[in-house]
Amino acid sequence: MRKVRLLSNNINVITAPNSSTTVYCIHNIYEYKELHQENKMSKEVPRRCQDHPDNNLQLFCANCNKSACKKCTHFMQCYEEHDAKPIWNAIDAFNKQVSNLVELVDDIKQKLEGVYNSIMDDKVYFEMHVQLCRTAIEAHTDAIVRKVKEEGKKLLLDLENVCKEKTKAIESEVMELESHQQQAQSLKRLITETTMNKPGNTRTLDDYMRNIDDVNKNIEEMQSQNDQLYPKKVTPTFRINTKVDDAIVKGLGKIVCVDNKYAIDKDDKAITVTEGQTFAVIVSSLDESNRCNVAATLIKPSGETTATDEVKYMGNGEYIIKGRCDKEGDWKMEITAGVAHLKGTPVNIKVEPLGLVHTTDTIGDHKVENKYCLSDVQLDKDGCILVSSNSNELLKFNQSGEFVENIPFSHNVRVNKMHTMGNGHILYSDTEGKRVVMCNDKLEEISQFGKGILINPWGLAVNDKTRVLFVTDFHAHCVVKFNVDDGRLLGKIGSKGEELHYPRDVTLTKEGNLMVADWGNHRIQMFDADGTFIKTLVIEGEEDGKVKHPNAIVTDRDENIIVASINKLQLFDKNVLFIKRLDGKNDGINSTSGISVISNRQRKLIAANLGENNVKILNY
Structure with a gap:
């Protein structure tokens, strides 16, 4: 083993025995450029074989x-059996690995x-x-201090005005009192000078x-007025505004x-709900993979x-928070993620009371023909309430119950039930023409269904x-099915x-x-789409929980x-539990002929109240 040469505190170079291969140990990713430069220079220096110093190294066995060089006979068997390649190819391959490493470090x-x-x-940003x-x-502090000082100046000015008024009143009373004193002093002097030791001046004495009685009356009247206007021990008092004090304390x-x-x-x-209604607020993370302790x-x-009732993680960084407010008023929902509040909180929640909200005028007051009765209600696309009454006109009211306008049809129809489509079109059952008509928002007819098939069309629904x-x-005791796009008859339900x-x-x-509201059988029936x-x-x-x-x-x-039935309006859950x-008792709802839900977040319903021939708007 050749000695280890320390290039720096972070890079060691080790040369294996009988080999020109250099192994680099990198300890600091920021010094790879110097290492790469040295490795590049090493290719330019010819390497000599240790056994044959006159020969350059030409082969490398991975x-x-x-x-070794080609004269190394001991290497020939290895060369034949193993993957021996020219040393420059080996160096190039190794340098590519080094370059890849450099790229990874980059x-x-x-x-x-x-x-x-x-x-x-x-x-x-922070x-x-x-x-x-x-x-x-x-x-904010400067504004409050400035406001407090302004209020203080106003209070001091008010106090000064009270002092001025009191001082003025006292000066006026003192002047009047001095006048009476001078009058009394004058009377005393005259009495002494003109009547003393003169018994013959009895009339003068009277x-x-x-004069003395008149002065006494004036003084008594002055005292009476003084007691009425300025009771004893009246002093100015500073009455503290406890709201300001409460703000300072909190x-x-x-x-x-x-x-x-x-x-x-x-x-x-910002949402509006009704008392006791369960509602949901959706919170999403900008990083869909993020999940935190949302409360x-x-x-x-x-x-x-x-x-709150429930905080549920739905995946993809989305939470649903369910809550319920049991009293009307202005509520808030504070939402936090860990220790931090969410931007946009608190959520403002307006809670409205249950029951009747508004009542419209009597429908007959606004109809051209007053001989037909109220039949149905629907929400128009502009948010107003459309009212039908088995006549050739619709009435429009706003959601506060105020009359907006009368909308007549250009042709002879008697509109019974209505159904609003998602595209703004309106379907209505025409008891005059014994058909169903689709019209646009201007009540212009687009298409019709069931002419010659229907006897007395009533309620409508579209899948x-x-x-x-x-x-x-x-009168045919059934539900008839049509294709809403082309009017084809698709079958009947309940006809057998x-x-x-x-x-x-x-x-x-x-x-x-x-x-189906089965009016004659006093029940609600369920069928599948095929009529089973x-x-x-x-x-x-x-x-x-039952109907008539x-x-x-x-x-x-x-x-x-x-479900609206005779003298009753009832709410069931999706499992038909009452x-x-x-x-x-006092809302006047009697024999409802048509109903429509006009709001879900704030659960609001409109009812065609046949008994009083008006429309009721209520929270439920």
Whole structure:
């Protein structure tokens, strides 16, 4: 073994015996360039064979890790059996490995520089925000001090005005008092000079007595006024504003660390819900692989805190936070990732009370023809409420219950039930023409279905995926299926046997099954899309959880089921378990003919209230 030659504190060069091969041990990645230069120069120096000094080394065996000239007979067997190659080829191959190593070190250096730059950028970003916070604190403090001083000046000015008014009043009273004193002194002098020792001046003495009585009356009146205007021991008092004191005690604000790697969904930064409604807030990480300890706390209007229902990691850096607010008012949700608050928090949550919100005018007050009754309600694409009444016109109201306009049809129709399409088109059942019509938002007819097939079309539902239109035919006791794009008849449901009796309305489940308001049989029936009966969902009865003459049925985003029947509006969950009544004792809801969910985050419903011939808007 040849001696180890130490090039530096970080790179050792070792030469194997009987070989010109150099092995490098690299201890510092930043000195690879010098090593690479030396290795390059080594190729330019001819290497001599140890056994034949006159000959250059010409062969290298990778198996034996030996080099030799062609005269080395002991090497010939190795040359024949092993992978011996010209030494310059071996040197080139080895140098390529060294070059690859150099490239790897270059990559490492670039990565380290990238990490360093990222750290420095984070440092600069952090220091910038520290300075922003410092500036904001100073500005906020100066503003408060300035405001406090201004308020103090106003208070001192008010105090000075009180002093001036009091001083002026006292000076006026003193002047009046001095006037009475002078009058009394004059009377005393006159009485003494004109009546003393003069018994004959009795009449003069009587005049003086009347003058004295007048002075006494003036003094008594002055005292009375003084007692009324300025009661005894009245002093100015400074009444402290406890809100300012409370702000000073709790502090001007607080410093929080904000995690900018997370973003709250744009639709969740400020939300409106109803009392007791479970809602969800979505939080996503900008780095989808990032996962941190995300936590959330609800803050009540009173300032008290309560835990959220659930924080669930959905994968890909996304979290869903579920909460529920049990009282109306302005709530907040504070969200943290580890110890840091998320940018955009706290989330503002407005909680509205349950029950009736608005009631429209009587529908007949705005109709051209007042002989037809209220039949259905739907939400228009502009957010207003469309109202049909088995006539050739629609009424429009805003969501506060205020009348907007009357929209007449250009042709003779009687609009019963309606269904709004995703593209803004409207389907309606025309009891006059015994058909279903599709129109645009200007109520211009686009196409029609069922002419000559339907007897009394009523409720409507469309499966957007299969493009099937379902129509309840009230007098034919069935649900008729059409292709909504070309109007082809696809079949009938319930026409065989006694499954349906005067069906009024139809809606679809998430799976595509039909739920039918079977008005004549007093029940809610379920069929699959092909018409096979599945089961009865709700049976006949007067008590809650049962129905009598169901008129309308809809579902909301959470797959809850809402059923309107005679004198009852009920909410069921997706498993058809009764939750609660939506109508109240004093809200005037009576015999609802049509219902529509107009908001899911804030669960809001509109109901065509046939009993009072108006529309009810309520939170549920």
